[in-house]
Amino acid sequence: MNNEKFHHIILSLSDNLYRLALSIVQDKEEAEDIVQDVFLKLWSKKDEWNNIDNAEAYCYRSTKNLALDRLSSRAIRKTESIDPQQESYAFIDNETPHMQFIRKEERSIIYRCIDELSQNQQLVFQLREIDGLSYGDIANVMGISEDLVKITLFRARKKMKELLEKNNDERI
Structure with a gap:
């Protein structure tokens, strides 16, 4: 290049x-x-x-x-950087520290599950589900067919569902 x-x-x-x-x-x-x-x-x-x-x-x-x-x-x-002596919460919204912790934990679990996908599945999942690119755009970026993008995304979603269900079962 x-x-x-x-x-x-x-x-x-x-x-x-x-x-x-x-x-x-x-x-x-x-x-x-x-x-x-x-x-x-x-x-x-x-x-x-x-x-x-x-x-x-x-x-x-x-x-x-x-x-x-x-x-x-x-x-x-x-x-x-959190200093327990200086904990003064200025709540701009009504989200409690407990809810913030839960959302942070959920995000952490999702990213751990994404990390368990194959590299192609990670990229397709990221581009489609997080970045919102179209199937055609993803196909162009990765140099693969649109059908292969759809198949890869299907498999990534299926694997994510399995991983999230497994993680949920372990937490219960």
């Missing part, structure tokens, strides 16, 4: 990658940083461009992984 292809193919993905990152981290500035970091990472690996089979899929995967890493490190920093 040369510089022109990089600008045409990779930089044209910036809006889609931004939406993907934003859907994960829920922070505009963080999502922008993630996309910029993915582009810098790819640009710094100019020598390896020919080894990347599908640059678009690589960008989506890198964005997803980096966003999840940032999200987990942000959660760790947040829990470490």
